[in-house]
Amino acid sequence: MKTMANSLFEEKLHSNEFLVTTEIGPPKGADVSEMVHHIDLLKDKVDAINVTDHQSSVMRFPSLGGCLLVKERGGEPILQVTCRDRNRLALQADLLLAYSRGIDNVLCLTGDSIDVGDHKEAKPVFDADSVQLLKMIKTMESGKDMGGEDLKGAPKFCIGASVHPEADFIEPQLIKFEKKVAAGAQFFQTQGIFDLANLHRFMQYASQFDVRILAGIIVLASARMARYMNDNVPGIIVCEAVIEELADVEKGKGLEKGIEISARMIRTIKEENLCHGVHIMAVGNEGIVPEILEQAKLPSMSTKGKRINV
Amino acid sequence: MIVAEQKTLEEIRRMITPYARVLILGCGTCMTVCDAGGEREVSFLHNALRVAQAKSGNGTHTFSEYTLKRQCDPEFLDVLSDQITDVDTVLSLGCGIGVQAIAERYPDLPVLPGVNTSFMGMAKELGVWDERCAACGDCRLEETAGICPITRCTKGILNGPCAGTKDGKCEANKDMDCAWVLIYKRLERLEQLEKMRRYYPMRNFRAIPRPKRLTSRISVDMGEDNEDNG
Numbered sequence: 191m192k193t194m195a196n197s198l199f200e201e202k203l204h205s206n207e208f209l210v211t212t213e214i215g216p217p218k219g220a221d222v223s224e225m226v227h228h229i230d231l232l233k234d235k236v237d238a239i240n241v242t243d244h245q246s247s248v249m250r251f252p253s254l255g256g257c258l259l260v261k262e263r264g265g266e267p268i269l270q271v272t273c274r275d276r277n278r279l280a281l282q283a284d285l286l287l288a289y290s291r292g293i294d295n296v297l298c299l300t301g302d303s304i305d306v307g308d309h310k311e312a313k314p315v316f317d318a319d320s321v322q323l324l325k326m327i328k329t330m331e332s333g334k335d336m337g338g339e340d341l342k343g344a345p346k347f348c349i350g351a352s353v354h355p356e357a358d359f360i361e362p363q364l365i366k367f368e369k370k371v372a373a374g375a376q377f378f379q380t381q382g383i384f385d386l387a388n389l390h391r392f393m394q395y396a397s398q399f400d401v402r403i404l405a406g407i408i409v410l411a412s413a414r415m416a417r418y419m420n421d422n423v424p425g426i427i428v429c430e431a432v433i434e435e436l437a438d439v440e441k442g443k444g445l446e447k448g449i450e451i452s453a454r455m456i457r458t459i460k461e462e463n464l465c466h467g468v469h470i471m472a473v474g475n476e477g478i479v480p481e482i483l484e485q486a487k488l489p490s491m492s493t494k495g496k497r498i499n500v
Numbered sequence: 501m502i503v504a505e506q507k508t509l510e511e512i513r514r515m516i517t518p519y520a521r522v523l524i525l526g527c528g529t530c531m532t533v534c535d536a537g538g539e540r541e542v543s544f545l546h547n548a549l550r551v552a553q554a555k556s557g558n559g560t561h562t563f564s565e566y567t568l569k570r571q572c573d574p575e576f577l578d579v580l581s582d583q584i585t586d587v588d589t590v591l592s593l594g595c596g597i598g599v600q601a602i603a604e605r606y607p608d609l610p611v612l613p614g615v616n617t618s619f620m621g622m623a624k625e626l627g628v629w630d631e632r633c634a635a636c637g638d639c640r641l642e643e644t645a646g647i648c649p650i651t652r653c654t655k656g657i658l659n660g661p662c663a664g665t666k667d668g669k670c671e672a673n674k675d676m677d678c679a680w681v682l683i684y685k686r687l688e689r690l691e692q693l694e695k696m697r698r699y700y701p702m703r704n705f706r707a708i709p710r711p712k713r714l715t716s717r718i719s720v721d722m723g724e725d726n727e728d729n730g
């Protein structure tokens with residue numbers, strides 16, 4: 191594969207390593223101490239850390255701010271950018287800021303609808319969608335802004351997007367996936383996967399494209415949480431088998447079970463070579479990610495051939 | 501057509517408080533069709549306001565009522581001059597356009613909106629209306645099999661569904677169909693799925709900037725001659 195990586199993470203995308211990313215949800219408030227703690231805990235154990243962008247339309251400390259902290263602490267950030275809250279001027283400005291501070295990886299998302307969040311009366315923006323955001327980055331990389339003006343200093347990013355292999359109506363999702371590939375997405379972090387058969391089926395189709403696919407792993411803490419997510423969180427379909435497994439454990443042991451399920455799935459994905467890596471989403475339980483990696487028997491970065499050009 | 505919903509009686513009573521003589525003014529077009537402000541609703545509201553005033557012992561308003569053929573068209577407003585001479589306010593049950601047309605015609609007369617103008621749409625079933633058009637000024641229904649993603653997708657996105665669609669419904673509202681599922685199915689049926697595979701760039705919000713103005717293309721094409729005649 192081609193070299194000339196724009197980021198450390200991109201360099202790894204081009205290797206044959208099994209990639210592990212995770213995500214951190216910034217705090218609701220200005221106290222970043224817990225987030226910094228999680229960054230320190232995770233930065234050497236994973237290949238990159240996503241910072242979410244007002245996930246589920248819940249107002250929080252910004253993704254960009256979180257990525258700056260990841261950078262500061264010596265980690266490799268992936269900036270999640272949604273189109274819900276910023277028009278094309280604000281999106282471009284944020285991307286320029288990110289690039290100028292060494293944040294080189296961007297995950298391009300449309301963003302959840304305002305209605306699922308905690309500021310339901312806010313104005314939804316959606317000046318762009320995820321595909322248009324990918325294209326926007328490509329335009330900026332070519333040295334132009336979206337108004338057609340020259341940029342003084344063009345950014346260069348490693349760009350990714352998401353895909354939903356478990357969607358109950360997959361065909362339109364696959365059309366969109368192909369548009370994202372055509373728009374320049376280099377990697378995909380999928381929506382949470384719970385039934386590996388779906389991942390397998392998706393990869394049989396997706397392997398024809400020259401992109402890296404990281405399977406989304408959501409760590410569930412109880413059957414109740416799983417059902418709640420099924421009903422309320424866009425893009426999540428937890429299968430009955432997993433819900434039953436969680437329901438079977440005694441009270442207070444749910445998270446332990448969730449960790450076990452996630453670790454088992456990761457192990458299977460790796461052993462059976464189902465896709466190129468995993469993206470672990472611990473939704474509010476970031477501290478347990480090391481435990482999952484351990485149970486999944488994944489080498490941490492320190493033993494995995496350290497970072498290359500730092 | 502334009503679809504609206506009558507404001508609550510409380511809100512209307514609060515608005516009219518400073519005015520003694522109130523003309524309740526209906527509209528014979530869209531507001532009649534959507535049951536928000538036609539002749540019938542004007543008379544219902546008239547009664548309701550009278551009863552509320554009597555019951556509460558609050559207020560000394562006198563009410564009159566009238567329904568215009570169309571509030572949004574200046575030439576239909578001429579008949580109003582007789583109605584309007586001895587009133588202190590007009591409570592318009594026209595859409596937002598009607599309210600503003602009255603305000604423009606009568607600079608010294610306060611006009612109050614009696615309905616919340618909601619959207620452009622059509623009747624789904626008896627008493628149920630659905631939004632269908634956002635008046636974006638750049639119609640792309642050809643690309644989307646006659647189903648508008650700008651209006652019917654909560655996010656108004658152009659390149660296919662988001663990941664939140666489930667059971668054919670929208671992530672924002674489980675009672676509403678996902679526009680992109682509808683579009684996909686209809687394009688498939690028409691054997692035009694290639695239209696969905698196409699990339700659609702960001703919208704041009706300048707297509708018609710706000711506030712919008714349209715000039716009849718006929719007079720534009722005919723140029724000065726027409727202006728002389730008109």
Ligand code: SF4
Pocket residue numbers: 303652653654655656657660661662663664665666669670671672677678679680681
């Ligand atoms: S679920 Fe469908 S209609 Fe709702 S926001 Fe997503 S694409 Fe639009």
